[in-house]
Amino acid sequence: MLGTIRKVADGLISLSAAIGALGLVAETGIILVDVIGRAFGSPLFGSQDLITMTMVILVFGGMALCDRNGGHISVDLLERKFPSAVNRVIDITAALLGALIFGFIAWSVWDSAQLSVMLNLSTNLLGLPKAWFQWALCAFAALTALGMMLRALELIVSGRDIRKEWTQS
Amino acid sequence: MSASAIGLTGIVALLILLMLRIPVAFAMFLVGFLGIWQLNGWNAAMSLLSSETFTLASNPELVVVPLFILMGNVASHTGMSRQLYDAAYAAIGQVRGGLASATVIGCGGFAALSGSSVASALTMGKVSLAQMDRFNYNPRLSTGCVAAGGTLGILIPPSTGFVIYAILTEQSIGRLFLAGVLPGILLLTAFVTTITLICWLRPEYGPGGPSTTFAEKTQAMVRALPILLTIMLTIGGIYAGFFSPVEASGVGAGIAILYGVVTRRLDLKTFWNACQDSIVTTATVMLILIAAHLVNPFLALSHIPSAVGDFLNAMDLGVTGTLLVILAIYLVLGCFLEGFAMLVLTLPIFFPVILDLGIDPIWFGVLAVLTLEMGLISPPVGINVFIVKSVAPNVDLGEIFRGVLPFWTAMVVTLILLVAFPQISLFLPDTMIN
Amino acid sequence: EELKFASFTPPFHTINASVIEQLNEDLSAATDGELTVRGYHGGELGAGPVEQYVRAVQGAADMVWGLPGYTSSQFGKTMIVEMPNAIPLDTPGYEALWAAYEDHLKSEFPATKPLALWTSEPNIFIMKDAVIRQPSDLEGLKVRVAGSTAAKVAEALGATPVQMPINQVYNALQTGLIDGVITGGSTLADFRLDEVANSYTLGANLGRLAFYTVMGQGAYDALSDEHKAAIDEAAGMALSKSAEEGWYATSDAAIEAAREAGDNTFVDLSEEEAQAFEDAVADVVDAYVSDVNGEDALAAMRGE
Ligand code: NA
Ligand code: NA
Numbered sequence: 026m027l028g029t030i031r032k033v034a035d036g037l038i039s040l041s042a043a044i045g046a047l048g049l050v051a052e053t054g055i056i057l058v059d060v061i062g063r064a065f066g067s068p069l070f071g072s073q074d075l076i077t078m079t080m081v082i083l084v085f086g087g088m089a090l091c092d093r094n095g096g097h098i099s100v101d102l103l104e105r106k107f108p109s110a111v112n113r114v115i116d117i118t119a120a121l122l123g124a125l126i127f128g129f130i131a132w133s134v135w136d137s138a139q140l141s142v143m144l145n146l147s148t149n150l151l152g153l154p155k156a157w158f159q160w161a162l163c164a165f166a167a168l169t170a171l172g173m174m175l176r177a178l179e180l181i182v183s184g185r186d187i188r189k190e191w192t193q194s
Numbered sequence: 195m196s197a198s199a200i201g202l203t204g205i206v207a208l209l210i211l212l213m214l215r216i217p218v219a220f221a222m223f224l225v226g227f228l229g230i231w232q233l234n235g236w237n238a239a240m241s242l243l244s245s246e247t248f249t250l251a252s253n254p255e256l257v258v259v260p261l262f263i264l265m266g267n268v269a270s271h272t273g274m275s276r277q278l279y280d281a282a283y284a285a286i287g288q289v290r291g292g293l294a295s296a297t298v299i300g301c302g303g304f305a306a307l308s309g310s311s312v313a314s315a316l317t318m319g320k321v322s323l324a325q326m327d328r329f330n331y332n333p334r335l336s337t338g339c340v341a342a343g344g345t346l347g348i349l350i351p352p353s354t355g356f357v358i359y360a361i362l363t364e365q366s367i368g369r370l371f372l373a374g375v376l377p378g379i380l381l382l383t384a385f386v387t388t389i390t391l392i393c394w395l396r397p398e399y400g401p402g403g404p405s406t407t408f409a410e411k412t413q414a415m416v417r418a419l420p421i422l423l424t425i426m427l428t429i430g431g432i433y434a435g436f437f438s439p440v441e442a443s444g445v446g447a448g449i450a451i452l453y454g455v456v457t458r459r460l461d462l463k464t465f466w467n468a469c470q471d472s473i474v475t476t477a478t479v480m481l482i483l484i485a486a487h488l489v490n491p492f493l494a495l496s497h498i499p500s501a502v503g504d505f506l507n508a509m510d511l512g513v514t515g516t517l518l519v520i521l522a523i524y525l526v527l528g529c530f531l532e533g534f535a536m537l538v539l540t541l542p543i544f545f546p547v548i549l550d551l552g553i554d555p556i557w558f559g560v561l562a563v564l565t566l567e568m569g570l571i572s573p574p575v576g577i578n579v580f581i582v583k584s585v586a587p588n589v590d591l592g593e594i595f596r597g598v599l600p601f602w603t604a605m606v607v608t609l610i611l612l613v614a615f616p617q618i619s620l621f622l623p624d625t626m627i628n
Numbered sequence: 629e630e631l632k633f634a635s636f637t638p639p640f641h642t643i644n645a646s647v648i649e650q651l652n653e654d655l656s657a658a659t660d661g662e663l664t665v666r667g668y669h670g671g672e673l674g675a676g677p678v679e680q681y682v683r684a685v686q687g688a689a690d691m692v693w694g695l696p697g698y699t700s701s702q703f704g705k706t707m708i709v710e711m712p713n714a715i716p717l718d719t720p721g722y723e724a725l726w727a728a729y730e731d732h733l734k735s736e737f738p739a740t741k742p743l744a745l746w747t748s749e750p751n752i753f754i755m756k757d758a759v760i761r762q763p764s765d766l767e768g769l770k771v772r773v774a775g776s777t778a779a780k781v782a783e784a785l786g787a788t789p790v791q792m793p794i795n796q797v798y799n800a801l802q803t804g805l806i807d808g809v810i811t812g813g814s815t816l817a818d819f820r821l822d823e824v825a826n827s828y829t830l831g832a833n834l835g836r837l838a839f840y841t842v843m844g845q846g847a848y849d850a851l852s853d854e855h856k857a858a859i860d861e862a863a864g865m866a867l868s869k870s871a872e873e874g875w876y877a878t879s880d881a882a883i884e885a886a887r888e889a890g891d892n893t894f895v896d897l898s899e900e901e902a903q904a905f906e907d908a909v910a911d912v913v914d915a916y917v918s919d920v921n922g923e924d925a926l927a928a929m930r931g932e
Contacts, residue, residue, distance in 0.1 A: 046469035049260055049476075053451070056261070056444025060437045066768060066788050070779075073791035077252040083260055084251045084480045087473030095587070096478045097217035098580045100573075102592040104215060115215050122216065126223045133244035140682055143738065147701040150776045150791065159248060234632070234688075237846070241686035245679040253676075254793060357795070360820060362638045362670060367798055368823045435804030438796055487675060491688075494672035538670040542639040 027179060031187070034175050038089040041168055045086020052079045074148035081158045085165035089172045092123060095188030113180065120177035127170035131163045138163065197233055201496025204229040205530060208489075212574045219481040222575075226488030233495040242491055250484045254440065258313040260476040261443035265450050266320025266585075267468040272454040274421040279325035281418035283403060284411045291393030291400030293329055294339045297322045298385045301343025302378070303429075305350045311570055312479065313443065315344025315578045319585040332399040333589045335392060338597025341582040342385060342605075345567040350378035355537075355563040362541045365555050369623040373556050376618050377564065380611065384604040392600055420457075424449045478584040482577065490535040503543030513551050517558075517613065520544050521565055528569020529576075536566060560619040561612060568605050571598045629855070631655075631665045631847065634673035634689035636680065642814065643693055644669070646874025647744060647841055651691070651862055658858035663851075665691065681842065685739045690847040693744075696736075696838050700775050703736050703838075704920035708929065709747055711913045712781060712835040713906050715929055721747025721836060722868035724929035732925035740842035743863040746872040748812035748837040749879040753829035754821055755808030756801045759893050760829040762901065763908045769807040772797055780912045781835070782810065785905065798824055810834055813879035822886050830883075831897035832905035839871065 059072040069075070091097065099119070104112060138159035146155040179185040195203070204225045211221035223243075231239040250256065269275045279293065286292035297318060305314045319340045326336035348355030356370040393400040406414075428446045431437050437445055454460025460468075493499065502523060511519060527536050541562075548558050570578040573595045583591050612618055633648050635641070644667060652665040673689045674680075680694030681702070696703035697710065706725070708714055715724045725733070725745040733745075753760045758769055766787040772794075773779045779789035790806050794815070800806045801824040808825070809815075816822040848859065886892050897905075917926050 042470055042473060045473040046466065049264060049469050049473055052257065053261060053264065053444050053447050056257075056441050057448045060441050060445060063770070063788070063790065064436060068788065068790060071791070073254060073793075076257055077254050080254070080257055080260075081248070081251045083473055084476060087470075087477040088481070090470070091474045091477035091481075094474060096474050096584070097219060097481070098478060098583050098591065099215045099217045100212045100592075101215060101590050102595075103213060107215075112215075119216050119220060122220050122224065126220055126227075129227070129240075129243060130247055133240040134247060136240065137244040137248070137682065137686070140685060144681070144685075144699070144702045146699055149698075149700050149774070150779065152701060158252070162248065162251065237687035238689075241683060241688035242674055245674050245682060245686075245688065249674070249676050249679055255796070357798070361795070361818075362640075364638075364640050364817075366823060367820045433803060435800075438792070438800055438803075438805055440796070490671075490675075491668075491673050494668055538672060542669055 027175075027182060027185075030175060031179070034172055035093070037168055038093050038172055041086050041088075041165055042090040043086075045083045045090075045165075048079050048083030048086055052076065052083055055079065071148070071150035074151045074153055078148060078153055078158050081162055085162050085169075088127070088165055089169040092169055092173055092176070093187060097123070113184070116186065117177050117180045120173045120180065124170045124173035124177065127166045127173065131166040131170065134159050134166065135163050197496045198498050198501050200229060200232050201493060201498040204492060204496070208530065209574065218575065218580060219485040222482070222485035222489050226485065226490075226492045229492035230488070230495065233492070242488060246487045246491075247484050250487055251480065256480070256483070258310055258440055258443040259316065259479055260472055261447045262313045262317040263320060263475050263585075264468065264472040265443065265447040266317045267472050268447065268450040268454055268460065268465070269321055269421060269424075270324065271464050271468055272450065272457065272459040274424070274450065274453065275321040275325055276328075277414075277418040278321065278421045279328070281414040281422075283329060284406045284414035287329065287403035288405045290397055290402040291335070291389040292402070293322075293326050293331060294335055294389045294393075294400050295386045297326065297336070298339050298343040298389065299382065301340065302346045302350055302382045303425075305344070305347035305353075310354055310439075311345050311347035311567070311578060312483075312581060314347040315340060315581045316475070316479070316585060318344060319582050323582075323586050329403065330401050332396075333586070334593055334597035335389070335399045336597075337582050337586055337589050337594045338599075338601055339385070339389060341571050341576070341578045341594060341598050342601030344578050344581070345570045346378060346382065348567055348570075349374050349381060349560075349563055353563070355566060356559065358537055359541070359559045359563060362537060363545050363555060363559070365559060369556050370559050372623040372626055373560050373619045374563070375622055377560050377608070377612055380618060381564070381605065381608045384608050385601060388600050388604045420453050424453065475584050479581055482580055486535060486575075486577070489530075490539065493539060499539045499543050502540075503547070506544075506547060513553060516547060516551055517553060517561075520547075521561060521609070521613075524562065524565035525568060525572070528565060529572045529574065536569060537562065554616065554620065556623055557616045557619045561609065564605065564609055564612065568602060568609075571602055629663050629851075631663065631690040631843075632673065633665050633667045633691040633693075634680065634683055635667055635669050635693060636671045636675070636677045637669065637818070639667065639669040641669075641818065642874045642878045643871070646871045647693060647867065650867060650870050651743070651841075654862040654867075655858050658861060659855060663855050663858055681740070681840075684842050684844040684847075687844055687846050689844075691743065691841065691843045693839060693841040696840060697775050700777075705922045705925040706733050706736050706745075706838055706840075707775075707777070708917055708920070708922045708926050709838050710835045711777065711916060712751075712909045713833050713913055714835065714926060717750050717833050719930075720869070720872060721838065722865065722872045724931075725838065726865055726868065727931060728925045728928035732922075732928055737840070737842060739845045741845060741848045741859070741863065742840060742842050743859070744839075744841040744868040744871050746839050746868040746875070748814060748839070748872075748875045750836050751810050751812055751834040752883075753808055753810055753827075753834075754813075754816065754825045755827040755829070756804070756825050757827070758807050759827050759895060760808075761895055761897075762904055770805070772800065772806045772809040774811075777912065777916050778810070778835075780916075781909050784909045784912050794819060797821060801825060812837055812875070813883045814875055816882035816886060817878055822882060822889075825886075826891065827893040827895075828883070828886060829895040829897065831895075832902040834905065834909075839875075841867070841871070 059069040138156040141156040360367040648667040680692040771787040782789040
């Protein structure tokens with residue numbers, strides 16, 4: 026059961042990361058087009074709008090994969106001094122706390138997106154609605170929260186630590 | 195409980211959470227959120243959580259984070275980093291610790307280019323750590339010198355540290371930049387001396403290689419031309435006014451990708467993997483930055499900074515005494531706070547005290563920025579150490595902090611020299627302006 | 629009770645004396661010190677100017693100040709006051725804004741109570757190594773702009789508009805990435821642009837920047853009737869006038885210092901020379917006003 030959920034979750038996490046990576050490619054392209062265009066007297070119209078909003082996608086697109094791969098940094102000075110049961114409790118607590126935090130991020134940004142709609146907020150030159158990017162952030166954050174909950178569940182039920190199954194390329 | 199008591203409780207709670215191995219970003223989110231909730235209500239906490247997250251995630255100046263990471267990743271995959279370190283090894287590899295010294299100098303150069311310590315530590319870490327590993331350098335030395343070298347970004351001009359100080363205190367940016375030059379060189383020299391001392395005491399930390407002939411040196415240098423050219427185009431483009439330091443990150447990544455495509459060392463799959471790695475590292479770094487920005491309003495609301503200011507005024511310590519106490523406070527605060535947040539919180543309180551005592555604001559700016567740099571590598575919340583950790587996941591954080599210690603000591607020595615001899619900071623601005 | 633005023637600029641900024649301390653004085657005087665205002669500077673209550681309005685609505689701070697230009701989509705009609713030629717150079721911006729507020733601008737400030745609306749001193753050309761005497765002098769030059777109408781204004785003058793955050797302008801001017809910026813003289817002091825710019829052109833009506841100070845409706849509603857009355861009394865024209873005069877004073881001092889520095893070129897346009905700039909951008913302004921259905925708002929601002 027958990028194994029099936031893990032497969033679905035990994036699919037979603039990969040999708041999220043792929044969107045983030047596309048954002049990164051786009052970001053590089055936008056800056057290059059802007060810089061080269063400007064040298065010839067025609068900079069990319071609205072480049073600043075595109076740069077800032079693409080940032081949101083590429084920063085949060087990678088959040089779920091970051092947690093899945095154990096990318097979050099903790100102070101490991103005392104890790105070896107703690108008994109392994111303590112370390113396990115800490116790992117589970119940290120995963121649940123992370124899920125709670127990302128859940129709150131999604132919730133608070135969702136509230137703000139409603140306000141953005143009410144205030145008609147959009148970027149200055151291209152008029153891209155701010156709420157679109159807040160909703161995207163919410164979706165990425167919610168996925169990250171779910172991923173963390175699944176990770177905690179795996180640690181509780183089977184002791185499987187998905188983060189250790191990943192090796193850096 | 196008074197606001198200050200809540201603030202202190204928050205700091206202690208943060209320390210305990212960190213020691214319990216709660217991820218740094220999570221611990222700061224939790225303490226910041228609960229603290230704001232206590233001091234300014236639920237709506238304020240939710241509002242700041244959402245607005246700080248979105249503001250940081252859409253900050254155009256932070257675009258250097260993902261793009262310099264991408265540049266570093268592509269440079270590793272296409273062999274550019276390898277060629278660069280082969281050249282450095284051929285040139286000074288026979289000297290013990292030579293590669294580490296070269297890396298620190300590279301950090302200084304990159305810092306001069308980007309103005310950002312985060313970008314320096316990330317890019318130099320990506321480019322150099324695996325390479326020093328290849329030549330059997332001890333990870334304690336290699337990660338330590340990248341974490342410390344990266345901090346040069348806010349001292350060596352153009353420096354974001356000075357720009358923020360100048361705008362907060364109405365000082366001249368030009369004078370501050372000039373004032374940072376000699377201290378920057380002094381600190382760089384102190385770092386290289388530190389490396390030399392470490393490798394003299396512990397030769398196995400940075401083993402010397404075989405000596406090379408002139409022909410071998412030339413050959414290695416020629417092979418490193420692509421990356422040297424990339425670096426020169428990126429730096430040159432900034433000074434020629436073709437692009438801003440922020441845009442340089444995109445240009446640098448673009449050139450590295452172009453090189454990979456032309457030499458066919460970068461196929462689509464490798465490129466895609468480099469992009470994925472880059473956004474994962476970006477996520478790590480950005481989440482810490484966002485969390486640090488949530489702790490900032492919490493401490494502001496706790497009024498701890500102004501309580502410290504009142505205390506300082508009441509103590510009446512004279513010029514040197516006050517200066518030393520302020521620097522000591524910066525060193526302690528630096529252990530918990532992100533550097534720029536620290537300037538924003540404390541300068542409004544300390545700066546009038548400095549002016550009252552007749553302390554030169556430019557000189558104080560250099561001292562403040564140097565202590566801020568030290569905060570970037572001071573445990574437990576050393577942002578630069580976390581950044582190096584994010585590009586060297588296999589090295590323990592404790593190992594990096596231990597590696598940083600000698601460099602931190604070198605900074606203390608530099609700080610003492612700068613306090614004792616104000617002319618090191620003031621000579622250039624006084625002679626070159628007015 | 630202490631109200632929290634969030635500012636994204638340093639404590640030495642003009643806003644502090646002209647608005648925050650002014651409010652604090654007025655409110656404490658009216659309530660025997662029961663109601664005070666405390667400034668949180670430099671983004672202590674949240675970084676950057678973009679989210680300021682939202683912070684007031686959501687209650688991250690009780691009061692905030694900000695620029696409609698950072699979220700121009702919310703402030704379509706308010707932004708008219710920023711346009712070249714919208715109001716004469718010697719008409720105070722705050723008078724124009726309040727004249728139009730009740731009938732035309734109020735709907736752009738939902739969920740808050742505006743305490744002050746004002747404008748900066750008129751925009752000038754702040755250039756490096758380029759002297760501007762007529763629109764054709766801008767041909768091909770790169771000029772930093774903030775919003776979309778400013779970009780169209782720059783284009784109408786023949787310049788290439790470049791979008792960048794104001795805090796990057798110093799470096800960009802220094803390296804020659806941009807040749808200049810069209811903005812108010814107070815930025816010379818606020819962002820130290822006087823150190824890198826060396827040519828200034830004054831006298832054309834190139835518009836100005838608009839500002840607001842608002843109090844969150846929630847924070848206002850939570851006050852006692854007596855305190856509400858004190859706020860009502862402090863808010864409005866007098867506070868706005870204090871703010872605008874503060875901006876003018878900062879700008880005048882900075883421009884005076886730049887003139888005295890001696891190594892700068894100053895071009896003070898005659899009425900005829902200024903007219904050439906105003907003619908060049910007239911279409912852009914008309915198009916904007918009709919785009920936001922702002923003919924009536926503009927007429928109100930002009931006192932017509
Ligand atoms: Na620098
Ligand atoms: Na620190």
